[in-house]
Amino acid sequence: MFTDPTLDRAKAVNSLALKAILLVDDDKQLASTLQWILADEDFLVDVAHDGEEAALKLKAHEYDAVVCDMMMPRLRGDEFYLKAREMRPELSRRFIFITGYPSDQNINDFLTGNDVDYLVKPFPVQRLIKRVKDLLG
Numbered sequence: 001m002f003t004d005p006t007l008d009r010a011k012a013v014n015s016l017a018l019k020a021i022l023l024v025d026d027d028k029q030l031a032s033t034l035q036w037i038l039a040d041e042d043f044l045v046d047v048a049h050d051g052e053e054a055a056l057k058l059k060a061h062e063y064d065a066v067v068c069d070m071m072m073p074r075l076r077g078d079e080f081y082l083k084a085r086e087m088r089p090e091l092s093r094r095f096i097f098i099t100g101y102p103s104d105q106n107i108n109d110f111l112t113g114n115d116v117d118y119l120v121k122p123f124p125v126q127r128l129i130k131r132v133k134d135l136l137g
Contacts, residue, residue, distance in 0.1 A: 019044065020064050021065050021067060022046050022054060023045055023046070023068075024072070024080065025098070051072055058087055068096070068097050069098050078106075081110075096118065098123070099118060
């Protein structure tokens, strides 16, 4: 009996539940790059460029995880996290923060005080992919 390997692969892909990630970063070039990289890993990636936009998207859509920058205009990452925790408490343990300012006292206090996962910019892309997969696995 002949089996078409492309059909077998399509069945395998269709049987996987795609995970949705909200990526929040005001650096549009970095956000676009990370969106492309995570999409290439078979994640559905929605992008917001500040915490206010992210809060609106969180009201309208379900996400499995959030990758969020700390320093952004309008609503910083820590402020968005507190808002998101009120809106979707189940999502609070599925945040990964990214920051270029880990030694900033306020940022450090937030990251350590809330026991959240974070990466320091610049970080190896494979580390982000692994953290996201571990978080959702």
